Amino acid sequence: MLAYLKNRIADREQLSIIEDELRSEDGTDFLREPEFLPYFSASNVELVVDNASWQLRIIAYTNMRMIQRGISQEIVVDIFKRFVEFCRENHEIIIVGAYTIFSKSATQNKPLTLRIDVDAISDDEGKAHTVTVFVGSGNTEETVFITLEQ
Amino acid sequence: MIIENFIESTQNLTVPERREVLARLLAEQQGEEFGTIWKSVRFSKNLRVIAYTPEQEKFVEEVNKLLQQGALVRIENQADGTCEIYGKERTFYATISEKSELVGLLSSWSLDNPPREINLTGIS
Numbered sequence: 001m002l003a004y005l006k007n008r009i010a011d012r013e014q015l016s017i018i019e020d021e022l023r024s025e026d027g028t029d030f031l032r033e034p035e036f037l038p039y040f041s042a043s044n045v046e047l048v049v050d051n052a053s054w055q056l057r058i059i060a061y062t063n064m065r066m067i068q069r070g071i072s073q074e075i076v077v078d079i080f081k082r083f084v085e086f087c088r089e090n091h092e093i094i095i096v097g098a099y100t101i102f103s104k105s106a107t108q109n110k111p112l113t114l115r116i117d118v119d120a121i122s123d124d125e126g127k128a129h130t131v132t133v134f135v136g137s138g139n140t141e142e143t144v145f146i147t148l149e150q
Numbered sequence: 151m152i153i154e155n156f157i158e159s160t161q162n163l164t165v166p167e168r169r170e171v172l173a174r175l176l177a178e179q180q181g182e183e184f185g186t187i188w189k190s191v192r193f194s195k196n197l198r199v200i201a202y203t204p205e206q207e208k209f210v211e212e213v214n215k216l217l218q219q220g221a222l223v224r225i226e227n228q229a230d231g232t233c234e235i236y237g238k239e240r241t242f243y244a245t246i247s248e249k250s251e252l253v254g255l256l257s258s259w260s261l262d263n264p265p266r267e268i269n270l271t272g273i274s
Contacts, residue, residue, distance in 0.1 A: 029247040032231055032254055034200050050160050059243070061202045061254065065230065082270050085198070098243075098257055100166075100263035115243065115265065117257050119205065132203055 004067050009041050010111045031064065040064040045077055050086040056080060057119075071112065076133060079103045079114050096121055166264035173222055173236045174261075189233075191248065192220035199253045206242075206255035213242055213255060232256075 002019060009015040018039075021030045030036060045056040056077065058066070065078065083101050085096045087094050101114040115134040159233050160168045173188065180226040199214045201207040223246070226232045235242040235253075241264065259265060 026249065028229055028231070029250055032245045032247050032252060034196075034202075034254070037202075059203055061256065079270065086268060086270055097257045097263055098198055100265045100267045101270060102267065103270040111271070115257065117203075117205070128223075132205070132257070141199070 001068050031068070037061060037064060040067065043046060043073070045073060047077060047081070048126070049081050050088055052084075054084070054131060059132060059134075062134050076111070076114065079112065080116070080133070083114075083116075094118060094121070125145070164182060164264075164267070166199075166267060168235075168262055169224065169234075170241060170264050173224060173234075173241075187225045189223050189225060190220060191217065191223055191246070193217045193251050193253075197251045197253065199255065202245075202254045202256050206258060208254060209240070209242065209258055212237065212240070213244075213253060 001022065005015060005018060009018065018036075021027065024030070032111065035059045040060045041061045042063065043058045045058065047054050049058070058073065066072070081100060082103065083099070084094065086092075096118050099114075099116050099118065101116065103112050103114065104110060115131040117134075119132055160171055160271065163171065197214060197216070197217055199210045201210055213235065216235070222236045223233045224236070226234065231245045231247055233244065235244055235246075235247055240258055240260050241261065242255055245254045245256065246252070
């Protein structure tokens with residue numbers, strides 16, 4: 001994270017203030033603040049899976065978490081592709097709404113959960129499907145696994 | 151016994167569907183007994199609710215009001231502060247900072263349309 005910020009922030013004084021915030025007791029809280037997010041850009045990734053055009057929107061908050069955890073865009077795109085292929089193979093139609101995808105990154109072999117919102121599907125008009133990507137619980141040591149099974 | 155019967159009656163639901171139902175009907179302490187982390191939160195008027203996606207902007211006021219009245223949340227990741235906030239008819243996925251009274255809205259869904267869960271962990 002700090003290495004990334006050093007490349008983004010030319011103002012050494014500003015960088016020093018942010019470094020202090022991140023190293024402080026409230027560093028994890030500081031990461032969630034909206035004024036911290038402008039240092040992270042949102043991005044759109046277009047890809048074609050099974051002849052369908054998809055547009056993944058990675059918001060600034062998600063980008064920040066990806067950088068924090070060393071998760072590349074390629075890893076996220078790979079999981080999304082596997083998700084689409086899994087749904088096709090299992091005859092599950094992807095519809096508008098929220099999905100939680102439990103996975104592992106192929107390169108890091110670590111559990112990685114993607115939470116996505118399928119915002120729009122408009123096959124008829126030939127428009128891209130749009131999906132917003134969030135990174136869910138990625139670090140198992142800090143994650144509370146929820147089970148309702150008795 | 152009533153609670154056991156009630157939980158038994160939700161066995162045919164998917165896990166996300168059960169969460170939507172149980173979160174609204176089980177008390178915090180009872181929820182913990184089933185291995186979940188449920189927590190009730192209540193914020194002051196200093197609460198800041200911010201939409202981190204444009205789609206959530208229309209829910210800012212609703213979440214602000216909800217959390218000032220007090221609501222049940224399920225913690226997903228303590229380090230990130232990510233959790234699900236259970237409203238009356240809608241669930242919100244957000245990052246919460248209790249100390250600085252900040253809620254960043256990421257996603258939301260209606261009670262009858264919880265997230266579908268796909269498990270790819272065993273698939274290469």
